[in-house]
Amino acid sequence: MQGHGWLMFKQLRKFFYLYILKRKYYRIGQCNACGRCCQKIYVKHKNVIQSEDEFEKLKLLHPFYTYLRVIDKDETGLVFECMNLDKETNKCKIHKHRPGICRRYPQEELFMMGGTLAEHCGYRLEPIISFDEIFQKISRKNKKI
Numbered sequence: 001m002q003g004h005g006w007l008m009f010k011q012l013r014k015f016f017y018l019y020i021l022k023r024k025y026y027r028i029g030q031c032n033a034c035g036r037c038c039q040k041i042y043v044k045h046k047n048v049i050q051s052e053d054e055f056e057k058l059k060l061l062h063p064f065y066t067y068l069r070v071i072d073k074d075e076t077g078l079v080f081e082c083m084n085l086d087k088e089t090n091k092c093k094i095h096k097h098r099p100g101i102c103r104r105y106p107q108e109e110l111f112m113m114g115g116t117l118a119e120h121c122g123y124r125l126e127p128i129i130s131f132d133e134i135f136q137k138i139s140r141k142n143k144k145i
């Protein structure tokens, strides 16, 4: 798609993401099924989960949490891995029925938790409003003053 139609599509997409979905980033790329995002997971519910007691309560809220087991704890909180990951193939054993949270990964909330994308993840999160656009807006404002 090129030309006017493409520009229009981009503007509409931008509007939808910014003002309807309230997003700051586009998710670009595709999954290469490396399985890394299923192996070192922090869980956030209000705060990043710090104790097994907190986690036990959370399990009652959503079945996704019952797939996780604690493997470590670091300065951010408890670290989990998903028991549905086949460690030989790095594939999800319930791929067709995986929860929505897995289908939507990665989302920008990851950054708000202080997290980063798994190394070599096939996705990247790109700001909807580029640095250049922000810079231009600030320059225009400063000129008016």
Ligand code: SF4
Pocket: 037, 038, 067, 082, 083, 084, 085, 086, 091, 092, 093, 094, 095, 098, 099, 102
């Ligand atoms: S359910 Fe599947 S996709 Fe979701 S975290 Fe577990 S292994 Fe990964």
Ligand code: SF4
Pocket: 030, 031, 032, 033, 034, 035, 036, 037, 038, 105, 106, 118, 120, 121, 122, 123
């Ligand atoms: S880290 Fe990225 S590429 Fe790897 S399985 Fe997760 S979403 Fe797919």
